Amino acid sequence: MDLGNILSHLGSFLGTLMFLCAIYQKYFPGHIRSYMEKYSRLGLDLARPYVQVTFYEFTDHMFAKNAAYSTVKCFLTGRSTAQAKRLKAQLKRNQSLVLSIDEREEIPDEFHGVRLWWGSGKRVSKSKVLPFYPPPSADNKSYYKLTFHQRDRDVILGPYLNHVREEAEAIKARNRQRQLYTNNGSSWMGVVFEHRATFQTLAMEPSRKQEIVDDLITFSNAKDFYRRLGRAWKRGYLLHGPPGTGKSTMIAAMANLLGYDLYDLELTAVKDNTELLKLLIQTSKKSILVIEDIDCSLDLTGQRKESKKDRGDGEDKKGRPVKKPSNVVDDDKKAANPSKLTLSGLLNFIDGLWSVCRGERLIVFTTNHVEKLDPALIRRGRMDKHIELSYCRFEEFKVLAKNYLGIERHDLFERIEGLLQEKNMTPADVAEHLMPKTEAMTHEDRLESLIIALTT
Ligand SMILES: Nc1ncnc2c1ncn2[C@@H]1O[C@H](COP(=O)(O)OP(=O)(O)OP(=O)(O)O)[C@@H](O)[C@H]1O
Numbered sequence: 166m167d168l169g170n171i172l173s174h175l176g177s178f179l180g181t182l183m184f185l186c187a188i189y190q191k192y193f194p195g196h197i198r199s200y201m202e203k204y205s206r207l208g209l210d211l212a213r214p215y216v217q218v219t220f221y222e223f224t225d226h227m228f229a230k231n232a233a234y235s236t237v238k239c240f241l242t243g244r245s246t247a248q249a250k251r252l253k254a255q256l257k258r259n260q261s262l263v264l265s266i267d268e269r270e271e272i273p274d275e276f277h278g279v280r281l282w283w284g285s286g287k288r289v290s291k292s293k294v295l296p297f298y299p300p301p302s303a304d305n306k307s308y309y310k311l312t313f314h315q316r317d318r319d320v321i322l323g324p325y326l327n328h329v330r331e332e333a334e335a336i337k338a339r340n341r342q343r344q345l346y347t348n349n350g351s352s353w354m355g356v357v358f359e360h361r362a363t364f365q366t367l368a369m370e371p372s373r374k375q376e377i378v379d380d381l382i383t384f385s386n387a388k389d390f391y392r393r394l395g396r397a398w399k400r401g402y403l404l405h406g407p408p409g410t411g412k413s414t415m416i417a418a419m420a421n422l423l424g425y426d427l428y429d430l431e432l433t434a435v436k437d438n439t440e441l442l443k444l445l446i447q448t449s450k451k452s453i454l455v456i457e458d459i460d461c462s463l464d465l466t467g468q469r470k471e472s473k474k475d476r477g478d479g480e481d482k483k484g485r486p487v488k489k490p491s492n493v494v495d496d497d498k499k500a501a502n503p504s505k506l507t508l509s510g511l512l513n514f515i516d517g518l519w520s521v522c523r524g525e526r527l528i529v530f531t532t533n534h535v536e537k538l539d540p541a542l543i544r545r546g547r548m549d550k551h552i553e554l555s556y557c558r559f560e561e562f563k564v565l566a567k568n569y570l571g572i573e574r575h576d577l578f579e580r581i582e583g584l585l586q587e588k589n590m591t592p593a594d595v596a597e598h599l600m601p602k603t604e605a606m607t608h609e610d611r612l613e614s615l616i617i618a619l620t621t
């Protein structure tokens with residue numbers, strides 16, 4: 166068929182179509198027309214029963230980033246590496262490699278028995294864009310597409326999308342660099358938290374350690390349980406034991422296990438109860454609030470004690486330089502201007518007012534002198550779990566030997582086991598002997614050094 170023939174056929178087809186449209190408009194009354202349109206749409210739906218939801222990278226308003234797109238991206242990251250056959254790789258600023266599904270690749274998902282599919286693509290603009298100013302235009306954007314059967318509409322648009330959002334939030338929290346905050350007046354200052362301690366490297370009797378890990382994981386998964394009981398989603402830990410037995414190390418391991426931020430609250434720098442509350446409100450949803458050496462921070466009568474810092478030592482227990490807090494006053498002025506931070510303020514802070522905060526929170530107190538603390542402060546419900554960290558025995562030693570020497574057995578172990586029963590030595594001291602002092606030092610040398618210390 167030549168071009169002339171094609172054009173003449175097309176012309177007569179269009180002519181017939183226009184004629185039929187005119188008849189339809191003229192002879193079918195409005196209500197019949199709307200019925201016909203409704204049923205023809207139903208017919209189309211039966212032939213094509215799938216619904217699609219598109220999550221574009223940019224919104225139509227001012228080319229702003231679409232938060233829903235990044236949520237889906239985060240949600241799909243883990244799934245795509247496990248399921249997609251075509252992936253694309255990007256190097257993030259922190260040099261980690263991120264894999265995501267490539268364009269036009271599809272990955273299936275299932276939710277409460279409902280099947281659905283995720284795909285990705287890019288709509289490329291045909292309009293000319295200035296080469297030196299290529300803004301993301303409404304026609305030029307990446308997207309994720311969610312496809313599902315229309316009978317599953319309620320499940321997907323409600324509970325499933327909620328599940329996507331929650332899972333994405335959890336993934337973001339896991340991948341995010343954790344922060345360590347300290348308080349400065351009524352605000353927090355944060356730095357990236359890089360402590361590498363984990364429960365694997367923490368020297369502690371294995372069954373006790375496992376019990377603590379289980380307790381923490383159960384807590385972090387117990388959102389519905391706490392909600393059902395109407396209780397604030399918080400748990401208090403009291404870590405007590407002599408200096409150098411791993412209290413601070415355990416807190417770091419807790420943060421690394423759960424992926425929470427750490428807030429190291431220095432009570433001596435808090436002016437009054439109101440300031441304490443302000444600090445609490447600013448903490449993030451998944452956080453561990455730590456009050457170290459609680460016995461040195463607060464007098465049980467309700468007044469803060471004169472701590473080392475107040476005496477102007479210039480450094481704290483860990484040897485860190487301490488700036489004298491602005492609210493610290495000299496002895497003679499103190500009587501006239503007593504501190505307004507009280508024990509009841511702290512107790513309110515821990516339980517009553519805590520419930521104003523959403524999200525899961527741990528509060529951890531540490532002390533070297535548990536017997537000095539007011540029972541009200543550490544009663545169950547406030548400090549739910551009391552953990553004693555003590556001197557290094559053989560079980561703890563084996564973990565340290567693995568950490569520091571990379572060995573699980575040695576001829577000298579038996580001797581060390583006996584000596585550790587007889588002499589109290591903190592894990593910090595044991596670890597010090599296991600550290601290499603010169604490059605030539607062998608495993609034997611380091612174990613011998615520990616034996617000498619235990620026998621003298
Ligand atoms: N149980 C432990 N497991 C592993 N390492 C430990 C343990 N206890 C102490 N250490 C080592 O000793 C060092 C000091 O421990 P850490 O700061 O945790 O003690 P602490 O109980 O918090 O002491 P303090 O009461 O003085 O604050 C740590 O850097 C760690 O290397």
Ligand SMILES: [Mg+2]
Pocket residue numbers: 412413414457531
């Ligand atoms: Mg400590």
